[in-house]
Amino acid sequence: MYYNFIVYLIILAVISPFTAYSRSKILEKLDIKYEIMIISVMILLIYSIGIIFTSGKFIPDKLENDTICYLLLNSVFASTALYLSAKLLLHDNVFKVKCLQRPIQLIFLVIIASSIYGQEMNYKVLIGIILLIIGAYLIDSNIKLKLK
Numbered sequence: 526m527y528y529n530f531i532v533y534l535i536i537l538a539v540i541s542p543f544t545a546y547s548r549s550k551i552l553e554k555l556d557i558k559y560e561i562m563i564i565s566v567m568i569l570l571i572y573s574i575g576i577i578f579t580s581g582k583f584i585p586d587k588l589e590n591d592t593i594c595y596l597l598l599n600s601v602f603a604s605t606a607l608y609l610s611a612k613l614l615l616h617d618n619v620f621k622v623k624c625l626q627r628p629i630q631l632i633f634l635v636i637i638a639s640s641i642y643g644q645e646m647n648y649k650v651l652i653g654i655i656l657l658i659i660g661a662y663l664i665d666s667n668i669k670l671k672l673k
Contacts, residue, residue, distance in 0.1 A: 545623050549614040557611040561604070624664045628657040 551560050576583060588596075613622045632654055638644035 542619075542623060545614065545619045548611070549619050552611055552615050557608060557615075560611065561607050564607075618668060621665065621668045624668070625661050628661040631657055 548560070555563075573583070610622075635644075635646065635650055635654060639646045639650075
């Protein structure tokens, strides 16, 4: 299958605002738990159909214990992220949420990667974090001014 890092990032960047806006419209009429449940069922259905057409197995023959633990942990993280992002979209401007979400994620990614996973940090990373904080502040203050 074709893979191009930049193309995939661009596709995700283009899809993200549309999904956020459509999700905010859905959440105006549907409770969070039903929205998450329906979306999850649809994802399961889409991937199940894909597996059927590619003659794959629904569950691999052998799953190691650590893989099962990571799957369970990732399920909890994904469920929490879906719920919290829905709460943000219900109570705040979609533009504000999407603009501030990435810089904050990057800041915590750098902190966690360096403190837990031993990723090296240098002055360029620190300058990048400072610029992200300044950028997030500027975007947030501009959104507040425009929304008043």
